[in-house]
Amino acid sequence: MKLENEHAIITEDLVKKYKNVVAVDGISLKVKKGEVFAFLGPNGAGKTTTVEILEGVRTKTSGKAYVLGYDIDKRQDLEQLKKKIGTLPQEFNTHQNLTVRENLKFWSRMYAKNLPIDDLIALVNLEEKAKERYKNLSGGLQRRLGIAIALVNDPELVFLDEPTTGLDPRARRETWAVIEGLKQKGKTVFLTTHYMEEAEVLADTVAIIHKGKIVALGSPAELIDKYGSENKIIVRGSSSKTRDLIHRTLFQLGPMETAEGEVMISTKKAKIAEVIELLEKEKVPYRDIITQRPSLEDVFLNLTGERLLGERGDED
Amino acid sequence: MSKRRFFKNIYLSLRRIWAETSRIGLGWVRSPAAVFFTFIYPIIMILLFGYLFAGEGTTTLYSLPYLNEDTYQVGNATLPYYPAQELLTELGLNNDSLGEALGIKLIPVNFNTSEILPQNWMKEQNAAYLLRIPKGWSAMVNASLLNASAPKALVQYYYDPGYTSSTEVMKIIDNALKELNAQLFNIETSIGIITTTTPEREELSYIDFYIPGIIMVTLSTSGMMGLVSTVAEGRRNGIIFKMSATPMKKWEWALAQEIWQIIISLVIALLTALTGVIAFGFQLSAIHPLHVVILIFGSMTFAGLALIIARFVKSPEGAVAATLAFVFPQMFLSGSIIPPEVMPEFLQQIARIFPLYYIAKAMRAAMLEATLPKVWLPLGITIAMGVIFFILGSALTIWKKD
Numbered sequence: 103m104k105l106e107n108e109h110a111i112i113t114e115d116l117v118k119k120y121k122n123v124v125a126v127d128g129i130s131l132k133v134k135k136g137e138v139f140a141f142l143g144p145n146g147a148g149k150t151t152t153v154e155i156l157e158g159v160r161t162k163t164s165g166k167a168y169v170l171g172y173d174i175d176k177r178q179d180l181e182q183l184k185k186k187i188g189t190l191p192q193e194f195n196t197h198q199n200l201t202v203r204e205n206l207k208f209w210s211r212m213y214a215k216n217l218p219i220d221d222l223i224a225l226v227n228l229e230e231k232a233k234e235r236y237k238n239l240s241g242g243l244q245r246r247l248g249i250a251i252a253l254v255n256d257p258e259l260v261f262l263d264e265p266t267t268g269l270d271p272r273a274r275r276e277t278w279a280v281i282e283g284l285k286q287k288g289k290t291v292f293l294t295t296h297y298m299e300e301a302e303v304l305a306d307t308v309a310i311i312h313k314g315k316i317v318a319l320g321s322p323a324e325l326i327d328k329y330g331s332e333n334k335i336i337v338r339g340s341s342s343k344t345r346d347l348i349h350r351t352l353f354q355l356g357p358m359e360t361a362e363g364e365v366m367i368s369t370k371k372a373k374i375a376e377v378i379e380l381l382e383k384e385k386v387p388y389r390d391i392i393t394q395r396p397s398l399e400d401v402f403l404n405l406t407g408e409r410l411l412g413e414r415g416d417e418d
Numbered sequence: 419m420s421k422r423r424f425f426k427n428i429y430l431s432l433r434r435i436w437a438e439t440s441r442i443g444l445g446w447v448r449s450p451a452a453v454f455f456t457f458i459y460p461i462i463m464i465l466l467f468g469y470l471f472a473g474e475g476t477t478t479l480y481s482l483p484y485l486n487e488d489t490y491q492v493g494n495a496t497l498p499y500y501p502a503q504e505l506l507t508e509l510g511l512n513n514d515s516l517g518e519a520l521g522i523k524l525i526p527v528n529f530n531t532s533e534i535l536p537q538n539w540m541k542e543q544n545a546a547y548l549l550r551i552p553k554g555w556s557a558m559v560n561a562s563l564l565n566a567s568a569p570k571a572l573v574q575y576y577y578d579p580g581y582t583s584s585t586e587v588m589k590i591i592d593n594a595l596k597e598l599n600a601q602l603f604n605i606e607t608s609i610g611i612i613t614t615t616t617p618e619r620e621e622l623s624y625i626d627f628y629i630p631g632i633i634m635v636t637l638s639t640s641g642m643m644g645l646v647s648t649v650a651e652g653r654r655n656g657i658i659f660k661m662s663a664t665p666m667k668k669w670e671w672a673l674a675q676e677i678w679q680i681i682i683s684l685v686i687a688l689l690t691a692l693t694g695v696i697a698f699g700f701q702l703s704a705i706h707p708l709h710v711v712i713l714i715f716g717s718m719t720f721a722g723l724a725l726i727i728a729r730f731v732k733s734p735e736g737a738v739a740a741t742l743a744f745v746f747p748q749m750f751l752s753g754s755i756i757p758p759e760v761m762p763e764f765l766q767q768i769a770r771i772f773p774l775y776y777i778a779k780a781m782r783a784a785m786l787e788a789t790l791p792k793v794w795l796p797l798g799i800t801i802a803m804g805v806i807f808f809i810l811g812s813a814l815t816i817w818k819k820d
Contacts, residue, residue, distance in 0.1 A: 157663045160819040181665065189663045197441060199448040211437035212664035214430055235448075248466040 127314035188257035330396030364370035438674035631754030672812035715804030722807025
């Protein structure tokens, strides 16, 4: 296998087996340089195992992997690779009794190349907490420090394993902004997540992983187009009588489902304007009309028959 | 590799090692519990073992109850010569300084043996031992003076075998009887013992031999337990694996742990020695420069051993148990506290599997022999162990997830 210049990661038939479990089952993928690549799947799908193999932290059973042109099977290559990557582990932890600044300084000293500590603190908005010890930070702030630590060596490739798990919506959006900033700086980001919205917002390419295998690969739009359900147009009326009228007027647009006071049309062709026109023409009263696009959640459901967000914990 | 790159790599390597070492130090300083136990543990150890084994401090006095049933009378007159009284005098009756020298304090008791057996009396009184001088004992002693074939005059010693001191007390009584025998029968002793120490030992007291050993015992227990727990915790919270994703190499990380162990060992050694000076009059002149070398390589040995044990420990909870299983037998069998020669032969053989056995030997050799030709073998073994255990510990450290 030859590494092409435009790819940051190439894997071929990557396998990780434990006694009776195949955690990673023949994963082959290519990650372009400068893109945000999302590994989307439920807990236990094999995301973290794959990432750890690529980081050189976990041994693999078989297959090949090249990261930034380095063969992870070769010791010297791996040593060189570690200088150029940044990692945020899923279960991120750092030294409890050290402050934010001291932790960044400590991890910086592991590398020859460093970003200024103040810039990193500013990047993750931790200026006010710079002198606070890690153990006194909230979960969200700890995770933000984790991202800053992943960037201390100004890496070409950043592995972020579930960077927003357990964060509140605001902290999650702040983390997304940091990741978008990395993309703008031309960094390659390998992101694992089980939040479909996160993958949809951030990723250029999404690989959906299920039971150790990649079941779909492409841009979010491509995946939705290919594997997603049809658009849904929902017309809400004020009574069941109105609902029957809506149903009779719009029946030609596509399959319909009715619920209390509303009619849901599944269609690839029909536009909301067309629906309004028909309703106006027939003088059918309605309260409002909304459209619902399919999401990666629908893609996952259609591909695996399971929902993406299960009831299991966060461990992969 | 160019010369410049070579030196740059060395610089970066040293920077990583120092970053980890200073990080451990900073974390330690900021952990009040760690600081407290690091300081309090050696002080407790030296005081405990110092008093227990070095014979310093207050003298132990065994309280010996005695029942004197004997009165020595001829007709209506009590004769002035009274062997029972002589025996009690030999045991320190009315002579506190003699009693302290012997290690016993006589306590007179009085009960009627026809009503209660001495053994039962002991049970009731919770007494460990009892000396009984039976009725007519003095008369029997005097009869023996007149007639060599007269029956032996015996006192009775009752003891509870549950008390290890009962043998000691019996020996004291036995010695007093022998002394009395010699006096009564005018036996002049023409053979005896004169004691002289070897030249190097002249100025040293018992505690001077113990303190270096206690220092090493303290280092081996506190150092190993701390490091095994740290490594197990580092694996559980993922910091070790996060570290392995950076350019830091496994041996660099292990060396940083070893350097910290050496630093803390020097602090502990100093603290223990000073406590020894204050509490027991330990002579600092007993310390030889080679002790520092032994201390450094001894610490490396224990740190390496800790890394080896940590390899097989799954959780921080198991770390303490696994380390204790090693350090406790080592503490008592290595010869640092209990001299190996008082142990059964098979235990002496088992003692040889513990590194502390050789390190304690090197410590003692450096103190007594003080010349390199006589110290080189145990010193060489200590240095070799330090290097080998460091390499093994470093190689066996789990640096990657399986």
